[in-house]
Amino acid sequence: EYKMSHxxxxxxxxxxxxxxxxxxxxxxxxxxxxxxxLESVLKRLGFKVCEYMDYTKKDILRKINKTAARNHxxxxxxxxxxxSHGKMGYIHARDSFYSVEDIWRPFAADKCPTLAGKPKLFxxxxxxxxxxxxxxxxxxxxxxxxxxxxxxxxxMPLHEDFLIAFSTLPGFCSWRNTVDGSWFIQSLCEELAANxxxxxxxxxxxxxxxRVAFNFESYDPWRPTMHQKKQITCTMSTLTRILYxxxxxxxxxxx
Numbered sequence: 001e002y003k004m005s006h007x008x009x010x011x012x013x014x015x016x017x018x019x020x021x022x023x024x025x026x027x028x029x030x031x032x033x034x035x036x037x038l039e040s041v042l043k044r045l046g047f048k049v050c051e052y053m054d055y056t057k058k059d060i061l062r063k064i065n066k067t068a069a070r071n072h073x074x075x076x077x078x079x080x081x082x083x084s085h086g087k088m089g090y091i092h093a094r095d096s097f098y099s100v101e102d103i104w105r106p107f108a109a110d111k112c113p114t115l116a117g118k119p120k121l122f123x124x125x126x127x128x129x130x131x132x133x134x135x136x137x138x139x140x141x142x143x144x145x146x147x148x149x150x151x152x153x154x155x156m157p158l159h160e161d162f163l164i165a166f167s168t169l170p171g172f173c174s175w176r177n178t179v180d181g182s183w184f185i186q187s188l189c190e191e192l193a194a195n196x197x198x199x200x201x202x203x204x205x206x207x208x209x210x211r212v213a214f215n216f217e218s219y220d221p222w223r224p225t226m227h228q229k230k231q232i233t234c235t236m237s238t239l240t241r242i243l244y245x246x247x248x249x250x251x252x253x254x255x
Contacts, residue, residue, distance in 0.1 A: 002119055002241045003076070009046030009248065010075040013067065014038060015060055016053050017084035021095050031083050033181035034125065037189040038081055045196050045245045047079060057093040061102055068106035072114040077243075078107060079121045083185070086126030088170050100124065100164070108159055115161075119243050121201070122164040125182050129171035135217070135230035159238055165205055166234045167212075175218055175231050183231055187211035201243040202235070209233045 016035040018028045039049045052063060064080075072078065080103060085092040090099055109116035167184035168174040176182040187208045195204055213232050220226040 002239075002243050004244065004246060004248070006076045007074040008048070008076070009245075010048070010072070010077045010079065011067065012039075012042045012047035012049045012079040012081065013063065014049065014051040014081045015055055015063075015083065016051055017055070017082075017092065017094060019054050019094065020085065020092060022092075025085055025092065028083070028085065028176065029178035030176050030181045031125075033179070034083055034176075034185035034189075037181065038185060041189045041192045041196065042079065045192065046248050054094045056095045057098045060093050061098065064103055065106050068112045068115075070114075072112070072118070075115075075118070077119040077121065078115055079123070080104075081123040081125070083125045083182070086124070086128060086174075088128045091124065091126050104162055104164060107162075118161060119201075119239060120162050122162070123185075123188065124164065125167045125174060125176075125185050127173045128166060128168055129173065131172045132218075132225065133169075133172060133230040133232065135228070160240050162236075162238045163201065163243075164236045165208075166236075168231055169234045172231070175216065175229070183212050183216040184208070184233055187215070196245050197247050198244075201245075202237060202239070205233070205235050209235075 014035055016031055018031050020027070035051055039051060042049050052060070055063070067078075082091055082103065087097070089101075090097040091103075104120065104122055106112065107115055107120045165188075167182060174182065174184065177186075180186060191199075191204050191208045191211065195207070199207070209232060213230065216231065218226055218229040
């Protein structure tokens with residue numbers, strides 16, 4: 001398991017983009033419901049949460065690089081959540097697109113040594129394209145098993161200990177309800193609230209994927225191309241240990 005007994009749990013940064021300068025991009029009604037839920041559940045897990053609303057690309061990257069430059073020696077981990085429009089490999093700030101890599105690469109071990117060997121988590125609620133999943137009739141599910149292997153070395157990869165959870169697959173759109181928020185963040189917050197301190201993160205995200213897949217379906221009978229569509233989450237992990245958010249006493253972090 002990852003060591004999660006440092007003085008502080010860590011910082012959680014939420015970049016919430018609702019409005020955009022590009023008139024072709026609609027305001028993301030419902031995103032503030034996502035942000036409020038996420039802030040609440042992360043605080044209960046011990047994070048110091050900061051929300052950044054409608055930041056420009058320059059402001060987002062400046063905040064990311066400033067955070068990466070800090071000393072994280074007394075922190076368990078780092079968490080970044082992004083709520084916005086997007087396309088494959090890119091996320092939209094208030095004024096322009098930026099690459100997903102711009103968000104996580106500054107925290108690689110050579111650039112942020114005090115987070116080396118610690119989990120760095122990124123949750124991205126954004127479209128990755130325009131494709132829409134029509135779903136398929138449910139049949140008997142298959143059980144899949146995978147094996148683990150380990151290898152000890154005196155050197156470690158620069159990009160280990162990352163987890164990037166996307167709300168949808170590359171190429172596909174991501175669904176959001178204007179009242180209840182996005183399917184992904186709703187499911188993530190429900191799962192974190194119910195099992196955040198007793199399930200490891202990858203198991204938890206498997207249940208998040210299940211919630212999104214089984215509990216949601218678009219309803220827009222007046223537009224057949226938008227009606228009865230489905231969604232599945234997608235997680236990229238280079239975690240090298242099991243990650244639990246076991247209960248710990250919460251201490252306020254200095255800003």
